[in-house]
Amino acid sequence: MASSFKQIEDKLKTEAKKLLKTGQVSVVLAYGKGYDDNHPMPYIAKLPSDADNIVFNEYCTHNLARYLVRYPKGTKIAVAVKAADSRAVIQLIQEEKVKREDLILLGLPAYGMKNSKTGEIIDSQTTCGLYNPVLYDTLLGEEVHGQPVVSPYDVLAQYEAMDKDARFEFWKKEFDKCIRCYACRKACPMCYCDPCFIDQNNPRWGEKSPQSHGNLMYHLTRFHHLAGRCIDCGECSRACPVDIPLYLFHKKVAKECEEMFGQASGMRIDDKPVLVNFRVDDSDKILE
Amino acid sequence: MLKKTTIDKLPDLAAHLMEQGTLLAPVQEAAGFNFQVIADAKQVDLNFHNTVLSPKAAFFPQMEDFVRYQTGKSILEAVPVELNLKPTFLFGVRPCDVKSFTIMDIHFSGTGLVDPYWQKRRQAATIFGYAFDLDQPAQAEEFYKTLGIGAADPDGSDVFMIRKGGDLLLKGVTLKGEKLLTQLSLLTAASADEEKYFEDYIIRGRDFKTRFTFLADKNIAKKLEDIFHDSDFWMKVSGACLSCGVCTFVCPNCYCFDICDETLFSQGIRRRVWDACMFTDFTLEASGHNPRTQVFQKLRQKIKHKYSYHVRKYGVISCVGCGRCTKHCPVNIDIFSIVEEAMKA
Amino acid sequence: MSSNNPYIPMPVEISNITNEVDTNDIKTFRLTFLNKEDEKKFKYLPGQFAELSIYGKGEAPIGIASSPTEKGYVEFTVQRAGTIVPGLVTAALHNMETGGKIGLRGPLGHPWPIEFLEKKNIVIVGGGFAFTTLRSLINYMLHPDNRSRFGRITVIYGARTPGLLLYKDELAAWGKREDIKTIITVDKGDETWTGREGFVPAVCKEVAPSPYNKVAVICGPPIMIKFTLPVFFDLGFYKENILTSLEMRMKCGIGKCGRCNVGYKYVCSDGPVFSLAELEELPRDF
Numbered sequence: 001m002a003s004s005f006k007q008i009e010d011k012l013k014t015e016a017k018k019l020l021k022t023g024q025v026s027v028v029l030a031y032g033k034g035y036d037d038n039h040p041m042p043y044i045a046k047l048p049s050d051a052d053n054i055v056f057n058e059y060c061t062h063n064l065a066r067y068l069v070r071y072p073k074g075t076k077i078a079v080a081v082k083a084a085d086s087r088a089v090i091q092l093i094q095e096e097k098v099k100r101e102d103l104i105l106l107g108l109p110a111y112g113m114k115n116s117k118t119g120e121i122i123d124s125q126t127t128c129g130l131y132n133p134v135l136y137d138t139l140l141g142e143e144v145h146g147q148p149v150v151s152p153y154d155v156l157a158q159y160e161a162m163d164k165d166a167r168f169e170f171w172k173k174e175f176d177k178c179i180r181c182y183a184c185r186k187a188c189p190m191c192y193c194d195p196c197f198i199d200q201n202n203p204r205w206g207e208k209s210p211q212s213h214g215n216l217m218y219h220l221t222r223f224h225h226l227a228g229r230c231i232d233c234g235e236c237s238r239a240c241p242v243d244i245p246l247y248l249f250h251k252k253v254a255k256e257c258e259e260m261f262g263q264a265s266g267m268r269i270d271d272k273p274v275l276v277n278f279r280v281d282d283s284d285k286i287l288e
Numbered sequence: 289m290l291k292k293t294t295i296d297k298l299p300d301l302a303a304h305l306m307e308q309g310t311l312l313a314p315v316q317e318a319a320g321f322n323f324q325v326i327a328d329a330k331q332v333d334l335n336f337h338n339t340v341l342s343p344k345a346a347f348f349p350q351m352e353d354f355v356r357y358q359t360g361k362s363i364l365e366a367v368p369v370e371l372n373l374k375p376t377f378l379f380g381v382r383p384c385d386v387k388s389f390t391i392m393d394i395h396f397s398g399t400g401l402v403d404p405y406w407q408k409r410r411q412a413a414t415i416f417g418y419a420f421d422l423d424q425p426a427q428a429e430e431f432y433k434t435l436g437i438g439a440a441d442p443d444g445s446d447v448f449m450i451r452k453g454g455d456l457l458l459k460g461v462t463l464k465g466e467k468l469l470t471q472l473s474l475l476t477a478a479s480a481d482e483e484k485y486f487e488d489y490i491i492r493g494r495d496f497k498t499r500f501t502f503l504a505d506k507n508i509a510k511k512l513e514d515i516f517h518d519s520d521f522w523m524k525v526s527g528a529c530l531s532c533g534v535c536t537f538v539c540p541n542c543y544c545f546d547i548c549d550e551t552l553f554s555q556g557i558r559r560r561v562w563d564a565c566m567f568t569d570f571t572l573e574a575s576g577h578n579p580r581t582q583v584f585q586k587l588r589q590k591i592k593h594k595y596s597y598h599v600r601k602y603g604v605i606s607c608v609g610c611g612r613c614t615k616h617c618p619v620n621i622d623i624f625s626i627v628e629e630a631m632k633a
Numbered sequence: 634m635s636s637n638n639p640y641i642p643m644p645v646e647i648s649n650i651t652n653e654v655d656t657n658d659i660k661t662f663r664l665t666f667l668n669k670e671d672e673k674k675f676k677y678l679p680g681q682f683a684e685l686s687i688y689g690k691g692e693a694p695i696g697i698a699s700s701p702t703e704k705g706y707v708e709f710t711v712q713r714a715g716t717i718v719p720g721l722v723t724a725a726l727h728n729m730e731t732g733g734k735i736g737l738r739g740p741l742g743h744p745w746p747i748e749f750l751e752k753k754n755i756v757i758v759g760g761g762f763a764f765t766t767l768r769s770l771i772n773y774m775l776h777p778d779n780r781s782r783f784g785r786i787t788v789i790y791g792a793r794t795p796g797l798l799l800y801k802d803e804l805a806a807w808g809k810r811e812d813i814k815t816i817i818t819v820d821k822g823d824e825t826w827t828g829r830e831g832f833v834p835a836v837c838k839e840v841a842p843s844p845y846n847k848v849a850v851i852c853g854p855p856i857m858i859k860f861t862l863p864v865f866f867d868l869g870f871y872k873e874n875i876l877t878s879l880e881m882r883m884k885c886g887i888g889k890c891g892r893c894n895v896g897y898k899y900v901c902s903d904g905p906v907f908s909l910a911e912l913e914e915l916p917r918d919f
Contacts, residue, residue, distance in 0.1 A: 035499075036428050039620040044527035062619055066530070070583075116620070177319075179341070179350065179537050181564070186532035187618045199569050202721060207550040209351045209561045239618030241340060241534050243319035354640050357688040363644045363734050364667070366688055400902055401639045401887045513896075516916040544891030547640070547884045549691050556689050560640075563892070570892055573882045574693070574714035574723070577855065579919050589918070593894070600897035 003141030008108055009056035011140035012080055015106055017051035019078045025104055027071065029064040029079040030054045038116045042067065056080075056108065059116040061127075063233040065089045065189040068098050078104040080140075082113070083130035084233035087266030088189035090135055091231055094266070094273050097192060107136025109144045115238055124150035126234030126247045134267055152232055153255045159248050171249070175215040177242040180208070184246055185222060187239035190229045197221060223249045228257045228274035231266040260285050289466075290483050291458045291475035295334065295451070300474050302329035302379070309375030309412075312346050314339055323378070334418065334451065337427060338382050342540030342612060344392065346378050347409040350537075355558040359551050369557075371405065373412040380418045383493070384432040384608040386444040388540035389415070394602045395543055414468055417445025417461070419493060426498040429611030431624050433498040437608055440493025450489050457486050498609065500624060509599035511631055512592050519584065521633050525626045526587040528619040533564035535613035535623065541594065541606045544570075565589045587621075595627055639887050642686035642736025643671040648706060650731055655796030658713040659762055660727060661698060664737060665706045675740060677701055678747055679769035680878065680906050683739025684886050685709060685722060693722040694883045694901070697740065698765040700772035702779070707737070710765045710799060741886040742905050745770050745850060745876065753874075754784035756842050758861055760833050760853025761792050764799050766878060767852050771807070780812060787842060791818040791833040791857075795826045816840060834860040844869035851877045862909055872910035879905050879912075879919060895919045 003011075016028040032043025032053045040055050042062045064079050065088035071077060081089060086105060092098045111131040113122050123129060129152035131144035162170060185191040197205050198218045206217035223246075230250040237247040258264050260283040261274045271277075293301055305311045311326040314336045321336035323343045357366035389410070396406035419440035420426070432439070442448035446465030450457045457478055460466025469475060478486070515521055536542040546563040549556060563570060566586050572578045580586050598606035607623075614622045649663035666672035677683075677697055684692040699708035713727045714720025726735070745766070755774070759767045767788075774783045788807065792798045798817065807815045818829040818836045829836065833853065842849075849865045851858060858877055865875050881893035881900040888902030896915035898904060907915075 034620040035614060035622040035625055039428075039622075041620045042528040044524075062528075177317075179562075181533035181537045182567070183530070183532035183534045183618050186530035195568065199567075208546060208548050208563075209550060209559060211351070213552070235618070239530075239532070239534070241319070241538060241616040355688070359689040363642070363686075363688060363736050368638065368641050396889065401889075403889055404638050404640075513916070516918075543889070545884070545889075547692065547890065549689050551689055558688060560890075563890070565891070571882050573880065574720045575880075579881070585918070589894075593891075597894060597897035 002109065002111070002144045005057045005110070008110070008141045009054065012056055012106060012108070013051050013054045015138055015140060016045050016054055016078065017048045019104060020045060020051060021048040025076040025078040027075060027077045028054075028106075029067050029077060030106075031056055031060040031062070031064075031080065058110075058112055058114045061113055061115065061122060061235070061238060063088055063187070063189050063235045065092060066187065066235070068092060068103075068189075069192045073099070074102060076102055076104075078106055080106045080108055081133050081136065082108045082110050083133050084128045084231055085189075086133035086135045087128065087130075087231035088233060089266075090269055091190060091229060091266035091273070093269050094271055095229075100269060104138075105133065105136040107133035107139040109133065109139060109141050111144050111147050117238065122234060122238075124152050125155055126237050128152045128232035135269065153251055156248065156251055156255065159252065171219070172212065172216065174244045175219055176212060177244055178210055178215045178219070179242060180210045180215065180218070181241060183239035183241065184236035184244075187235040188226070189233065189235070190226055190231070191222070193225075197225075219246070219249075223253065226250060227253045228261075229265055230254055289460075289469075290478040290486055291469050291472075292455050292478040292482060293458070293475050295454050295456055297474060298332055298334065298456070299329040301472065302326060302332040304472055304474060305377045305379070309377060310373075311377045311379060312343070313377075313379040332379065334380055334456075336380075337420075337424075338385075338610065338612075340612075340616070341538055342388065342610065343378060343381050343385050344388065344540045344543075346376065346413065347389065347406055348392070348396075348543060350562045351559050352405050353557050353559045354547070357556045357558070359554050359556050371408050373408060376409070376413040377416065378413050379416040380449070381415055381445070382420060382610070383417055383439060383441040383443075383445075384430075384435075384437050384610045385540050386415060386417045387432075387437050387441070387608045388610075390444045391541055391602075391604055391606055391608070392543060394604065399602065414446045414464055415444070416458075417442055417448045419448070419450045419489060420496070421451065422489065422492055422496055426496065427611060427615070428499070429614040429622075430609060431499045431611060432609035433496065434500040434502065434624065435504050435605060435607060435609040438490070438494040439496035439498075440490045442490060450486055452482065452485055455482075457482055459486060500628065502628075504595075504605060504627075506599055508605070508627060508631065509596040511633075512596040512627075515630060515633050516588070516592070518633065521630070522584040522588045525629060526584040529566075529583050529587050529621055530619060531566045531568070531583045531586050532618065533566050534616050534618065535621075536564040536566060536590070537562060538612040538616050540608060540610060540612070565593065591623060591626055591630075594623075639738070640885070642684065642692075642738045643668065643675070644734055645671075645707075645737045647729060647731055647733045647735065653710060653799045653801075658727070659710060659797075659799065661708055661710045661799075662726065663699075663706050663708050664735070666737075667734070672705075675707065675737075677707075677740035678744030679773045680745035680766045681740040681742050682766070682886070682905065683707070683709070683737055683741055685711070685726060686736030686738055687722050687725050688736070690721040690725045692736075692738070692884070693720065693726075694741070694886055696766040696769075696878070698768055700769050700776065702773055702776040710762070710768075712762050738886060742901055743903070745906055747773075750774075750848055750850075751782045752784060752846075754842075754845075754847045755786050756847055756849045756865075757786065757788045757790075758833060758837060758849060758851040758853070759788070759790045760857035760861075761797065762799065763852045763854060763878075764790055767850065768800055768803070770850065771813070772803075775807075775810075775813060784846065786813045787816070787840075788813060789816045789818070789833060789836055789840060791820070791831075791836065791853075793820045795819050795823055795828075832860075833857050834864050837861060837864045841868060844871070844874075848874045848876065851875065855880075866909065872913065873908050875909040876906060877909070877912070879907060881919060
């Protein structure tokens with residue numbers, strides 16, 4: 001029997017308070033109240049009393065792993081993680097951006113998460129389709145079982161039905177909407193490059209103005225830079241003010257990677273990032 | 289004199305305006321409504337609450353080309369881009385957004401050097417303001433009442449429109465607007481009852497409730513100045529901020545821009561492009577020094593610019609309470625809640 | 634759109650280039666207007682700046698180094714930026730030769746408050762490469778038409794090494810004049826250096842000008858400014874009489890693009906010249 005959001009919230013409060021009180025961590029990354037119930041916010045608790053402000057409900061979709069790289073190395077942080085978020089943490093550990101020993105992962109088993117803009121269920125649609133965190137120190141609720149297992153790649157059916165030219169046309173049309181607010185990269189837990197290639201001015205890889213070629217340059221490069229690294233949390237798509245379905249490309253690349261190398265991103269700490277690692281038995285399909 | 293037409297005849301009205309110039313009006317897009325240059329009169333759709341992007345782009349487009357040149361050629365061969373504007377009709381602008389134009393006017397053409405692009409685009413435009421529907425509650429994000437803006441304020445519009453069932457009532461607010469209405473032959477005269485409805489509606493709009501119970505005043509500016517150095521406060525309220533540019537790009541009052549030289553092969557254009565105080569390179573100096581690197585410094589800049597600096601400099605808050613920043617923030621930061629909290633700090 | 638459009642640069646030609654320092658990364662460019670009307674319109678005073686504009690590269694705001702008393706040209710001393718942020722404009726400019734044509738937008742910003750300086754004794758304090766608009770001010774005040782309007786002039790100028798001192802010929806010439814006192818210091822001398830060694834703030838303290846009827850005009854790297862402002866305050870200078878020039882990243886130069894604010898002031902259009910009294914009113918955000 002899965003735990004309710006309220007039960008998880010209470011456990012999250014208790015656990016956060018305990019960790020801050022005992023000084024095991026100096027920061028707890030969790031969720032707090034937003035301007036209404038449907039719009040909770042990432043919340044950074046630093047004092048035991050802050051823990052009372054923590055909330056958890058079906059709209060807490062934000063990937064808190066995004067904030068980890070902001071803190072100086074060595075900061076002890078507890079972070080509340082749903083399934084995809086835990087994968088982001090694992091991926092960050094693989095990429096040596098954070099250390100396992102500095103983190104306490106508070107696992108949130110959750111299904112029925114909703115997009116606060118549209119109210120749609122996101123579970124296997126725009127996110128990775130897992131309900132239970134892959135890695136945690138404490139699981140704040142019962143593991144979710146008995147829910148239908150849906151492949152996160154099922155949503156690709158329509159996209160995959162398009163041929164190469166149709167796909168290019170599809171993306172061109174989508175990217176023409178882009179206003180270059182960079183919410184996608186800022187919401188992405190794996191986008192930590194400083195500076196991002198698109199902000200460099202010598203050489204300049206893409207223009208700042210929101211025009212087709214620059215938009216294409218920005219998004220396609222970002223897509224590929226996330227190949228084998230994207231953990232399919234879907235935050236980029238939810239952050240986008242003009243609703244570009246970025247998750248489709250990321251899912252497609254993730255699917256290809258998984259098929260080619262037999263490894264999904266952010267699933268095991270001991271894995272090496274798939275495109276960084278060379279194995280003799282690696283598939284040659286990538287060269288085709 | 290009050291005029292009217294029916295919503296059914298909107299395409300006819302649109303077609304009339306299109307004959308006289310460029311029509312910009314709300315159109316349904318995938319992510320919601322936005323102002324678009326209308327190519328097909330049937331696209332105009334007034335069944336919207338408000339647009340995703342503010343209408344500021346009508347006068348301050350995301351890209352404004354200054355000069356065309358060829359790389360490697362002399363500066364003497366560079367050609368300034370001329371703005372040859374047809375009369376423009378900006379149709380269906382909500383009162384809070386209309387108010388944003390008058391605030392932006394102070395910055396772009398009211399003080400210091402005049403920005404020729406803003407001024408020319410502004411002069412070419414006739415604004416059709418459009419009252420919010422008072423029978424529907426305001427959206428959770430909106431707070432224009434707090435800033436003293438009514439849901440049916442005609443100020444700043446050339447023509448003001450109120451919907452009454454299947455009818456659209458139109459009144460000329462400025463001479464320009466009035467003249468235009470007399471030329472539009474498909475409009476009929478409204479009745480005395482409708483006149484009264486129109487006037488009452490404007491007054492009702494002033495009491496139309498949005499979020500927050502207090503009225504923003506100039507004390508906010510002072511208070512925000514006083515707590516500038518309270519880093520703890522700013523870090524706390526900016527904890528979730530991703531420092532993306534959504535809030536500034538959807539804002540009707542954000543005017544920061546970059547001037548870029550963009551070249552494709554040998555064709556170059558110098559243009560201005562929207563920029564955001566949330567971006568890391570916004571204040572990065574050639575020496576490498578950057579006064580605002582941390583997220584809290586950037587969000588503080590944004591909030592203080594709107595509610596403090598702008599008040600000190602121009603005497604008016606640079607926000608109209610449209611709520612777009614809150615609505616589109618990926619992490620649900622609510623800018624005015626921060627102001628409210630600052631007042632308590 | 635070109636006439637009176639503040640975003641469109643005027644064409645100018647590089648008529649002379651002087652290599653200022655032994656590291657070859659600071660040069661003074663003399664620019665002459667290609668349109669006579671532009672020259673007439675370009676009325677400036679010391680302390681103002683302009684945008685040097687190269688199509689395809691961008692624009693760079695640079696203080697005007699010449700004095701308005703010098704007719705027929707404007708000079709800019711430009712450091713090739715780019716160790717951290719690639720300075721596309723300054724790099725391109727440094728690669729240009731005499732006869733090259735670029736764009737110029739300005740004059741921009743407020744000058745040193747000349748009328749306020751009249752009848753007062755002036756202490757000019759400069760550090761390193763930021764001496765440019767001070768040079769403009771000194772040459773302006775020393776001009777025979779203007780000299781009598783100002784009291785005593787003392788210049789304290791420092792650089793890291795002797796080779797990094799700008800305007801070496803002029804420094805030497807000022808040193809020989811009776812109507813200006815010139816104190817040159819370097820952080821570290823070389824074997825040929827016979828002058829003073831020491832940091833600018835320390836030298837200011839040592840020279841200790843009395844505050845009576847004096848105005849200090851200070852320009853230098855942020856670290857120098859930070860330590861020099863309190864020296865003059867401690868000497869008893871009124872905060873209103875301690876002037877400096879701020880730097881922020883700028884784009885438009887005319888107070889529209891929104892990036893160079895310190896508090897509610899835009900450095901480009903409300904400054905760049907501020908008194909210490911004005912600075913203390915502003916948040917420390919620069």
